[in-house]
Amino acid sequence: MSSLKIPRRLGVNIDHVATVRQARRSPYPDPVEAARMSEQAGADQITCHIRCDRRHVNERDIRLLRQVVQTHLNVECATTEEMLVLMEELRPHRVTLVPERPEEVTTEGGLDLRRVLPEVRDASARLKEAGIQVALFIDPIPEVVQISAMPGVDQIELNTAAYADEPDTLNQIQRLATATAIGEGVGLTVAAGHGLTHHNLPLLVANVPSIEEYNIGHSIIARAIFVGLDTAVRDLKAILA
Numbered sequence: 001m002s003s004l005k006i007p008r009r010l011g012v013n014i015d016h017v018a019t020v021r022q023a024r025r026s027p028y029p030d031p032v033e034a035a036r037m038s039e040q041a042g043a044d045q046i047t048c049h050i051r052c053d054r055r056h057v058n059e060r061d062i063r064l065l066r067q068v069v070q071t072h073l074n075v076e077c078a079t080t081e082e083m084l085v086l087m088e089e090l091r092p093h094r095v096t097l098v099p100e101r102p103e104e105v106t107t108e109g110g111l112d113l114r115r116v117l118p119e120v121r122d123a124s125a126r127l128k129e130a131g132i133q134v135a136l137f138i139d140p141i142p143e144v145v146q147i148s149a150m151p152g153v154d155q156i157e158l159n160t161a162a163y164a165d166e167p168d169t170l171n172q173i174q175r176l177a178t179a180t181a182i183g184e185g186v187g188l189t190v191a192a193g194h195g196l197t198h199h200n201l202p203l204l205v206a207n208v209p210s211i212e213e214y215n216i217g218h219s220i221i222a223r224a225i226f227v228g229l230d231t232a233v234r235d236l237k238a239i240l241a
């Protein structure tokens with residue numbers, strides 16, 4: 001019997017369309033339009049990150065995305081009371097919990113569950129109760145992957161920032177492969193993201209083929225400036241095929 005081939009999912013993060021909008025507080029470009037175009041180009045999921053300072057995506061965007069996204073809407077946010085109340089109201093398909101430091105340029109690392117376990121456990125339980133899937137953004141540290149397997153958590157997203165900085169080092173690939181195997185072993189779906197591009201993605205896919213989902217934003221939107229969003233999304237989908 002031939003084995004089933006499960007396609008890897010591409011989550012297109014549309015934050016940086018909103019970053020350009022917010023740079024001028026203009027009504028354009030609209031991240032909701034980017035979501036629709038991404039889906040037409042083959043995106044399996046739309047991902048966005050609502051930050052406490054609303055520097056890119058805001059409530060209006062998520063309300064509209066909730067209505068127009070036809071695939072799957074994954075919202076990344078911190079474990080603050082403000083964000084949890086908002087997620088309970090807006091009910092995206094999935095919430096990915098991430099750490100957030102106000103001055104950071106972008107997310108700097110994964111949730112260190114050895115330090116923040118109680119708040120993550122409470123947040124996950126609340127979101128699950130609201131009927132929302134829960135993912136945790138973590139670094140590929142075996143102990144942290146093990147702790148992630150808690151009630152209410154469906155998925156881990158492994159932070160690929162260190163890999164993206166040094167994509168040719170066996171060490172980073174090995175860390176991601178080990179974390180993926182541990183995650184699968186404890187029954188979690190394994191996703192990955194941060195700093196991935198059409199240059200560094202093929203090596204990771206070839207070496208850790210069982211990662212099921214990739215969330216990619218900055219490089220897609222940056223490349224879209226030159227080749228268009230449709231081509232930028234299709235090229236990544238082809239790498240994941």
Ligand code: PXP
Nearest residue numbers: 107137193194195215216217218
């Ligand atoms: N996954 C998570 C949890 C993130 O916080 C981000 C950045 O918002 C991404 C994926 C996408 O990273 P990048 O924009 O570098 O592709």
